[in-house]
Amino acid sequence: MRSDKNTSAPLGLKIAAGAGLAFLHLPILLIFLYAFTTEEKSYQFPPPGYTLQWFAVTWNRPDVWAAMGLSVRVAAISTAIALVLGTLCAAAVSRTKFFGRETISLLVILPIALPGIITGIALRSAFSFAEIPFSFWTIVLGHATFCVVVVYNNAVARFRRVSGSLIEASMDLGADSFQTFRYIILPNIGTALLAGGMLAFALSFDEVIVTTFTAGQQSTLPIWMLEELVRPRQRPVTNVVAMVVVLLTFLPILGAYYLTRDGDQVAGAGK
């Protein structure tokens, strides 16, 4: 919405908007505070004292490292698959008009539009039906399915901005389809793909609902956290891990924002 006049917002609106943003951020800041608490047995506020010892304890916990390692590997492979599938889909949908375009968009959005538990249980029962044992790859299969949409959204937004005449100009100057893809299309959509990939990575790294159905006995970092939430064993370690996870997810979000900031900002909105 654009207003030519530099009107200032009514006070009530300022307060409501400010309070809304504060509501979103204060709980996350609280996580940071609790990472330093000396209290082990309860969630006492204010913390009775502050210490750095839990960082060292967490650092020496092999189960945390194992869960983190699995999460990173799953996220990396899922992101790679989502990048290929999402880009292909976006290219097909935006370059040509064909019957069923809308259906394809819907199909891509479906895995996040439907509650995660449905995707999870559907995949789980399909695995058991096909007698596929749970493994690293069953987790990846689930993650890649809902990561496609993030890459797709970013790529479609960027394809829309790369005007068709650029591709015609390239062919006109003597570049065949492969050269046009390599020298013109790829450089122009590259940052959007990188941004989409970062968001897909963050999404996979954080996912828990589908994962509980496709992981079997393995623990990704979110599964590890979920177990701590349901049956707390060592609260201070959970506090530290929570803080680290927040900091780790901020990086790809800021990176993705930086890469897509001129123009297609809303691309990251459809998580």
Next chain:
Amino acid sequence: MSAVVDTSILARREGASGRLSDFFWRNPKILLLLMLTPPLLWLGVIYLGSLFALLLQSFFSIDDFSGLINYEFTLATYRQLLIPSNFDIILRTVVMAALVTLASAIIAFPIAYYAARYAKGKWKVIFYLGVMLPLWSSYLVKVYAWKLILAKEGIITWALAKLNLLWLLEAWLSLPVVGGSSLSISYTGTFIVFIYVWMPFMILPIQAALERVQGNLIEASADLGGNPAQTFRYVLFPLALPGIIAGSIFTFSLTLGDYIIPQIIGSSRLFIGQAVYAQQGTAGNIPLAAAFTVVPIVIMGLYLWMAKRQGAFDAL
């Protein structure tokens, strides 16, 4: 210059890539098909296939004695959904999802409106990241944060004690339905956490819808004598509606299917997600679990169909 030739038609480039390029240029439909095949195989066959297989199971039943699935077509499982204890679960979940959506829209609107109309330059960026960062932050960490906040010894109790308002909390918790022995094991707690986790999904679509409204429409309404309430009712709200509906697709759907939040923060009464989880896991009753998942699918199907008619997809 070696590239200069006298012919008007250049020779085809040597090798397979030249031939392939010409082939794709002549047959763009084959190229399209090749591009669509991998994603369609993945999403259309594996994903949709699993979904349909699941739905199919809801038409089977479980043998009460052996605990094995009886592969005969029956609607008995669906009838089971209607028995009071199961129907309560559905009703509870849908009411909760509706309330969460409504509350999210109310909290999100001022943020989206401010960001769309008044925030400029640096503030626009701050608002955008201010919404994106919590939206993308870890789901479990967010739930965990509220476990800290709502705990009996947590910050809310502490703040109310400092303000001498503990009696207010106790009065609220003694209410039927919304109350409980502490905030973290009450519907109130579940409700707050649902809003916190899903509300950010409401802000960006509303903002996108409002960005498309010219600022002078608001001024035109004021100019024609509309007071702020009338301007909101007749101008702003109808224009923001597609955005609200688009956002509500997320808040509604995500609340419908969530089983972790009510498990960690809430009373022991089940939501659809928990019922599905329990039926497929400990109870081993896949047909009933599948029938339960059909409920959100049908509700979301209706919802998406309605949203499409309202043109909400343009605001996604």
Next chain:
Amino acid sequence: MTAVLFQQVSRHFGAVRAVDSVDLAIAEGEFFAMLGPSGSGKTTCLRLMAGFEQPTSGHIEIFGETAEGVPPYRRNVNTVFQDYALFPHLSILENVAYGLMVKGVGKAERLKAAEEALAMVKLPGYGTRRPGQLSGGQRQRVALARALVNRPRVLLLDEPLGALDLKLREQMQEELKSLQKSLGITFIFVTHDQGEALSMADRIAVFNDGKIQQLGTPEEVYKRPKTRFVADFVGSSNVLPPDFVASLGFGNSHASLRPEDITLGEGPGRKPFSGRVVATSFLGAANRVTVEAAGARVAAMVPASLAVPAQGETVTLSFLAEDLHQMDATP
């Protein structure tokens, strides 16, 4: 030799006949204009030459070689796009060298050729900039250099001056003309601006509804429009209805008469007619006087030095019989 030949070429989009059985022969070294309103088929014809579209039926030759079925990247034809289509991620020099790069010309050689091409369009030393840092006129020159560096046998220009302001447009018209003369390359350009077509082209094809209405030199098209459409579209000719033409002693058909060929008052050897003044407007060097005569509206250019008749006044006008041009029956 014929540079571009169209034989009964049609291009249909569903039920729309964008190009409808067009025959066309453009000679080597010609500066050729395709003029018409939007949707008349002129741009589709250009895209058929470039290879972005394929004919639904008919035959296209470029310098005697069959062109249909040949992809754009294998045609020795280059295009200057309406929006210039400069690659935003490449520098100006890389943009200009692109065509040579994809054809496998060595780096030193292609950069040297690109520098020369930039100098030719009067942008030497601009190579390191990005397209976003240039003005509209400069981008247009880069687009020209990027096409010409490939030494195409035909250069296609799609509304080449459409995005420029008036002054720049006039300057570019002259530059394009002299560039074409010195290079000797066949230039084919599409425009909806009749002034541009008349001042630059050796020959003009006037398009309407997917068909060529008239093909001729600028003078022929301007002075002797074949159809009412051409008379209407090219300039501001009076189109006189058949009964009015007959009443002046000519055959019973539509005819065109240029306003500047009509004078106030009678003269020796001139055909007189009278009419009532309905409107006058001042155009600087002349006044445009519109009269109603026997049911027809006729505009005349009256030099500013002469007095302007008042509205409602009945005046006598005259013209030379040879300036009246009778047209085909087709609309």
